[in-house]
Amino acid sequence: MTRFIKLFTNIINMSSRDKFETFKNVFDNKTLLTLFKLSSDGYFEELKSPISIGKESNVFNAVKKDGSLVCVKIYRVNACDFRKMYQYIAHDPRFSGLQKKRRQIIKAWAQREYRNLLVAREAGADVPTPYAVRDNVLVLEFIGDKEAAPKLKDKEPEDYKKFSNQIIKNIKILYKKGFVHGDLSEYNILNYKDKAILIDLSHGVKLESPNSQELLERDIKNVERYFLKRKIKMDVQKILKEMKK
Ligand SMILES: Nc1ncnc2c1ncn2[C@@H]1O[C@H](COP(=O)(O)OP(=O)(O)OP(=O)(O)O)[C@@H](O)[C@H]1O
Numbered sequence: 209m210t211r212f213i214k215l216f217t218n219i220i221n222m223s224s225r226d227k228f229e230t231f232k233n234v235f236d237n238k239t240l241l242t243l244f245k246l247s248s249d250g251y252f253e254e255l256k257s258p259i260s261i262g263k264e265s266n267v268f269n270a271v272k273k274d275g276s277l278v279c280v281k282i283y284r285v286n287a288c289d290f291r292k293m294y295q296y297i298a299h300d301p302r303f304s305g306l307q308k309k310r311r312q313i314i315k316a317w318a319q320r321e322y323r324n325l326l327v328a329r330e331a332g333a334d335v336p337t338p339y340a341v342r343d344n345v346l347v348l349e350f351i352g353d354k355e356a357a358p359k360l361k362d363k364e365p366e367d368y369k370k371f372s373n374q375i376i377k378n379i380k381i382l383y384k385k386g387f388v389h390g391d392l393s394e395y396n397i398l399n400y401k402d403k404a405i406l407i408d409l410s411h412g413v414k415l416e417s418p419n420s421q422e423l424l425e426r427d428i429k430n431v432e433r434y435f436l437k438r439k440i441k442m443d444v445q446k447i448l449k450e451m452k453k
Pocket residue numbers: 259260262263264265266267279281336348349350351352356357358359395396407408409410
């Protein structure tokens with residue numbers, strides 16, 4: 209019980225409006241139990257503050273026993289557009305046989321992000337290290353110092369060329385490992401001290417998936433569009449050719 213109270217002390221102390229926003233659709237009983245189990249396994253002691261209240265997930269930072277921070281991403285079981293999620297994940301050979309049940313789909317979605325992060329990290333890509341996944345909750349490396357690193361959309365890089373090359377380098381690493389990010393844009397790239405960190409890999413699909421090439425082009429074009437606005441030109445066709453060599 210004490211552990212349970214400690215886990216949520218910060219949340220309990222939040223203002224009621226913030227609390228409403230945070231609790232809304234995210235802390236159902238099963239999710240509370242999952243958080244409790246992860247905490248018992250030592251992944252974190254206390255949920256601190258929300259970093260992002262999104263459509264599909266809520267992201268918090270949490271403190272470990274040694275005082276270091278981790279990131280906890282909780283997929284919303286109730287608010288998620290699970291029908292759309294099912295369509296996205298149904299083609300993924302890793303999740304064949306998945307039934308169209310809300311909780312199962314959301315669990316698969318969290319699993320997919322965990323696995324994609326693991327493969328990407330092991331291949332040397334600049335993504336947060338995943339630590340654990342359980343049901344709809346993912347624990348991963350916190351990118352930032354005290355504050356979470358800003359998204360690329362909120363912080364301009366010092367050196368555009370260098371930053372765009374870092375992104376392309378990472379897209380290539382993922383491709384070599386057999387998958388594409390699938391939802392890449394300035395919203396899913398963090399600018400951590402001028403280093404590009406790719407996040408939100410839950411949409412990541414294997415190259416065998418029928419839509420992988422379309423998603424790859426979309427990812428690169430989103431990056432191209434961002435940099436073109438800043439007068440940095442990228443040769444998308446050349447990048448694609450290089451990747452497929
Ligand atoms: N590892 C991390 N370290 C620091 N901040 C993070 C980390 N992961 C996510 N964030 C913050 O939380 C926000 C939301 O995370 P993310 O993009 O993974 O979820 P989302 O957009 O809600 O996911 P989805 O697209 O599936 O709805 C990010 O934009 C970023 O600001």
